[in-house]
Amino acid sequence: MTRNICITAIDGQTGFLIAELLLKESKFAKQIDSITGLALNPSIPKCKELESLGAKIVPHHPGRERQVVKTLQEVGCDTICVIPPADKDKVDITIELCEAAKKAGVQNVLLISAAGCDYAERDKQPRLREFIDIENIVLSSKGDPSVELGHSPCVIRAGFYAENLLLYTQQAQLNGILSLPIGHNHKFAPVALGDIAHVAACVLAGKGKHGFDDRHRGQMMIVTGPMLCAGKELAEAASQAIGQKMEFENISEREAKRILKAQADIDDSEKEYLLEYYSLVREGKTNYVATTAFHDVTGEQPTQPSEFFRMYSHELRPKKKAKTDNST
Numbered sequence: 001m002t003r004n005i006c007i008t009a010i011d012g013q014t015g016f017l018i019a020e021l022l023l024k025e026s027k028f029a030k031q032i033d034s035i036t037g038l039a040l041n042p043s044i045p046k047c048k049e050l051e052s053l054g055a056k057i058v059p060h061h062p063g064r065e066r067q068v069v070k071t072l073q074e075v076g077c078d079t080i081c082v083i084p085p086a087d088k089d090k091v092d093i094t095i096e097l098c099e100a101a102k103k104a105g106v107q108n109v110l111l112i113s114a115a116g117c118d119y120a121e122r123d124k125q126p127r128l129r130e131f132i133d134i135e136n137i138v139l140s141s142k143g144d145p146s147v148e149l150g151h152s153p154c155v156i157r158a159g160f161y162a163e164n165l166l167l168y169t170q171q172a173q174l175n176g177i178l179s180l181p182i183g184h185n186h187k188f189a190p191v192a193l194g195d196i197a198h199v200a201a202c203v204l205a206g207k208g209k210h211g212f213d214d215r216h217r218g219q220m221m222i223v224t225g226p227m228l229c230a231g232k233e234l235a236e237a238a239s240q241a242i243g244q245k246m247e248f249e250n251i252s253e254r255e256a257k258r259i260l261k262a263q264a265d266i267d268d269s270e271k272e273y274l275l276e277y278y279s280l281v282r283e284g285k286t287n288y289v290a291t292t293a294f295h296d297v298t299g300e301q302p303t304q305p306s307e308f309f310r311m312y313s314h315e316l317r318p319k320k321k322a323k324t325d326n327s328t
Contacts, residue, residue, distance in 0.1 A: 002031045004076045005204055006106075008097055009083040010037030010057065013163070014112060016046045017197035018081060022204065023053040031205040036072075036075045038097075038185070039087060065100050072104035079108040081204055086270040094134050101149050105218055108152040108211040110203050111138045112196070115222050116277060117313065119285040123286040125276035127269060131157075142218075152211025152218075154203050159224030159290070160277055162190035162308045165234070167264045167274075169315045172246065178235045179249045181256040181278045187233075188286035189224040189239045192303035195294060199223055202297045221293035226302045228289055234305060241309035253278070 005022070009015045017034055024029045038060035039047050047057045058071050072080070073142045074211065080101050084090045095151035101109060113131045120128035171179045182188070206213030229237070233247035238246040251259075251273060280286050294302045 002076065003079055003205065003207065004034045004036070005032055005079045005081065006036045006038065006072060006077040007081045007083065008038045008060070008076065009040065009085040010050065010055070011039040011041045011044055011047055012083065012086060013193060014158075014196065015081070015083050016191060018083075018200045018204070019050050019055055020053070021197050021201040023050070023055060025201070026249065028201050028205040030263075031207065034075065036071070036077065038071070040087070046076050052144055062089065062096060065096050065103075067104045068097065069138065072100060072106060077101075077104060077106050079110070079204060080106050081112070081200065082138065083112045084131070086267040088267070088269045090269060091130050091133055095137050098141075098149070099103045099111045102147050105148045108137060109141075109149050109154070110200060110212075111135065111153070112141040112200065112271075113155050113157045115159040115290065116222055116280050116286060118156065119280060120276065125279060128280070130299045135318060152208075153218050154212055154218065155220050156196065156199055156203070156293075157222045158196045159191035160188055160286070161193050161196075161223075162225065162303075163193050163312075164274055165190060166312060166315055167266075168259060169260070170263055171197075171249075172238070172313075176245055177247050177249045178231065178238060179251045179256075179259070180231055180234075181251050181253045181275070182231055182281040184231065184250055186281050186284045186287055187228040187230045188281045189228050189289045190224065190305065190308070191223060191225040192308050195225075195302045198326045199294055199297050216297065219293070221297070222290035223294050223302075224288070224290045225305065225308075226289060226291050227305050228287065228303060237305035238309045240306050242313040245298070245301035 006013050007019050035055045037055050037057045039057050040059050040060050042059045084094045109210050117131035122129045141147045144150050168179050171177050203216045208214040235246045235248035291302050
């Protein structure tokens with residue numbers, strides 16, 4: 001059974017890490033025949049790196065569905081990993097990709113969705129809620145026996161990426177403060193992006209009688225980090241990791257928006273998504289952990305917050321000693 005995988009938005013961090021893991025880890029690499037990446041920005045260094053590892057990078061021009069169908073057919077794609085891009089037209093682009101996959105006769109589809117989308121309200125958190133619309137498009141194929149894409153679907157609802165906390169590192173470096181608009185009372189469980197890539201790689205490389213491994217096929221996998229954290233607990237985990245005192249500061253959504261605008265080089269739609277997720281935290285809709293899928297699929301334990309902060313300690317460590325109550 002062949003396994004020719006196409007990964008969309010491979011120029012983004014999620015797509016890159018999934019592809020890198022599949023190409024570098026022998027337990028995955030021996031299970032796959034080829035990896036093709038659809039890239040909105042194919043000239044960036046990440047794409048060049050994946051090409052050097054053996055991936056084929058193809059420019060993706062939204063609005064040209066026929067070209068995507070042709071590409072999928074030419075590379076013999078039997079498995080597609082659909083990653084909605086960080087773009088204001090995320091839904092339209094993803095719908096087009098799914099339609100192209102149907103027409104190309106792709107059998108297996110893995111969608112990377114977002115945990116919390118089912119709690120989001122369309123008028124208050126539209127960027128989060130649109131993941132429900134995307135899931136509907138992917139899963140609707142299941143009821144159509146004439147479409148190959150419906151035979152072997154899987155959805156991973158990824159929790160809030162812990163890496164997003166690094167968008168506020170300037171405050172951490174200057175003042176030893178972790179500033180987030182999440183309030184004081186409620187918690188969430190940030191997940192390391194590498195953990196999501198690990199689950200995705202296991203699904204994409206897994207094989208069964210009907211496509212994906214039967215343990216994964218048809219699954220809705222919710223994957224968060226292993227520890228519920230309020231802001232104070234995140235700061236404590238960061239302090240433990242870097243060996244210096246970090247404090248949590250609850251900031252307003254307006255200030256968070258200003259910081260993201262000034263410091264984060266990400267699409268505006270992604271900034272909107274982050275702010276909406278923080279609002280879910282403030283509403284108490286993220287007070288849960290979901291690690292069963294990660295453990296069952298990988299056989300391992302997810303990354304603890306202290307481990308995550310230790311990996312990025314150089315980005316968080318204050319450039320000057322943070323003042324304490326006894327400082328002068």
